Amino acid sequence: MNAEIIAVGSELLLGQIVNTNAKFLSQQLAEIGINVYHHTVVGDNPDRLRSVLEIAESRSNLIIFTGGLGPTKDDLTKETIANHLGKKLVLDEYALTSIENYFKKTNRLMTDNNRKQALILEGSLVLQNDHGMAPGMLLSTDTHSYMLLPGPPKEMEPMFLQYGQAALLGKLDSNEQIFSRVLRFFGIGEATLETEIEDLIDEQKNPTIAPLASDGEVTLRLTAKHSLPDVASSLIDEVEKKIFDRVGDYFYGYDQTSLMEELFKKLQQLDLTLACAESLTGGMFQQQFTHFPGAGNILKGGVVCYTNEVKEKVLKVSKVTIAKQGVVSEACASELAENVRELLDADVGISFTGVAGPGELEGKPVGTVYIGVSIKGKTKVEKFIFGGSREQNRIRAVKHGSHLLLKMLS
């Protein structure tokens, strides 16, 4: 099955938004073994839409549309496809009820053109919209399948995952299912990780191993095909073990997680409280930590000690340390971590001090970073030299700090 994704919307052609739907769907389709050979974007214009539809029919057998299912007269994806295929649009009672309920729930007034959204292509399978009004649909003819999805990613993505993917799997020739697991690594480069397991990547057919690098992390996606979930899972387990034998030291979590989330869960599990002293990172560590509900049970708080004055006055870093070794030093990181832990009466203290840039500080080059961790009297400081942009240095410091503390607690 070869697929093409057609996004409908003039806002894309004006450059007001980026076509993340094509990326999302391509990734999902790749996972279930469907090849995507073309993406197309076309505006809210029936003639041009019809023309790209005809081109797509000539080269693809699965055509997925995103957008143009709204209530206004600009929205014409359904209408154009219906005209082209000589199909009628019929009212779907279930979709109409959902739309009516949606208006009740959000306390808004339903207008007549919202009824238009409950019209579906005659003979199509309806894909329920749990996060908005326009239902999706899948229509199959002898030669082609047409899937229509809403444009807003927050409606489209859950609809595809919940209903769209299953509908497509039903059309695939095999009864195999696709299972995948993502392994996340930190502290090892993509090239090095790939070299370490190159032979495994080349040998492996089921599951396959796909590396991807982003934001200083590397992930491996293991994807197995089998009709039985348990067997697929065992196949993945076997390869995972081989990978862990070689680079397990750098592994930190599965699937959609982050270093900060793993650290949050670890502190929660150990029932430890946390206090932070942030100079370099200016609050970034705590901001990310407090993203998670329940952070208040772990993070007592912290001090953003952006000036030497605050380091001395609030966090009691000794004048001698600052005068002799400077604030960008192992000694300062150590005192900050210990003192913030004591000040806030927490189990664990973490500190960040360094040179974010663009200028040097105390004669130390941009990217010099010290991270301190103090756990019930035991203190450890690590030094890093990053040398990226100001923002990159801050982001990398937060990641390394999370990783350092996570390792110490494991």
Next chain:
Amino acid sequence: MNAEIIAVGSELLLGQIVNTNAKFLSQQLAEIGINVYHHTVVGDNPDRLRSVLEIAESRSNLIIFTGGLGPTKDDLTKETIANHLGKKLVLDEYALTSIENYFKKTNRLMTDNNRKQALILEGSLVLQNDHGMAPGMLLSTDTHSYMLLPGPPKEMEPMFLQYGQAALLGKLDSNEQIFSRVLRFFGIGEATLETEIEDLIDEQKNPTIAPLASDGEVTLRLTAKHSLPDVASSLIDEVEKKIFDRVGDYFYGYDQTSLMEELFKKLQQLDLTLACAESLTGGMFQQQFTHFPGAGNILKGGVVCYTNEVKEKVLKVSKVTIAKQGVVSEACASELAENVRELLDADVGISFTGVAGPGELEGKPVGTVYIGVSIKGKTKVEKFIFGGSREQNRIRAVKHGSHLLLKMLS
């Protein structure tokens, strides 16, 4: 001139990256009055690339390619276009010298296939690459213009802005230039702002007025066409004045700025120091503020007071306030702003307290937020009810805090 943007790269079809190049170019082309009617993405496959090129020629007269200019055998944009048009690829000495210099500068070894990158389509105008190796080019035939740009956005974007746009303007029928100015508003919804100036939007032809909403802000882009920059600027000034007469109260800055950046500049200009008490926002305000180099001269620091204990112990919020009114209260926000200002001996104190969610706090609903500002003894607290997600509530609180303080200082 009608344009089509063709992105070449299998990584786009696998969903590994999102096509931000199409968005960037569409926005830039819209600004110089070139209509974009199609975006296409195709993989690193010569037959399919040739086929989409032929389709593009049948419906567009400017065809812009991104990607496929690299050194490896996968990269075949130039080769495919050369074959299709019956053009030769010729070595560009200037491009070759640039590539050689690039290798010297980055201390890497140049390989033979890097020479391939210096080949250009015979008769084309070379677009210099100041951030990488592959040069871009613009080739014109009697019927079409073909622009080839590199795939990585950090190479493509500056190349287009620096050389590509001018090359296209040279092909446009007029000697008019395009000038635009963005006005940024906060505290007014898109619909309300549009209603207030609807007649102006409808009447205005030069400059045009284009509203856009994002992240709780609304912008108006004023775009004028004229051969003389001074005249274009006056045309924009006139309309700006009319707009300010109606909604000037909500205006906060021009072009690429943010509320936080305007606040930063205002504090810098007034030579005031700042201290922050962040409960709700967990460090987000300070993290954003310290994004700007030189933040250390303004922000003395702050306290992330995530627990009642830290509010009492470090920031001296009175037990009575917490017991009687709770931490989500006007009184608590007021004490936090005043006390953090005094503790850190700053000119200005700002505080955030509230219910981020997902659960209620002290019987107060999710999204209840108090922001306090204390300036040399004068304290003001504003209450907000947002009611979004946890992260939305935090982000909106930071924006409203920046705006509140900016207004008080203006």
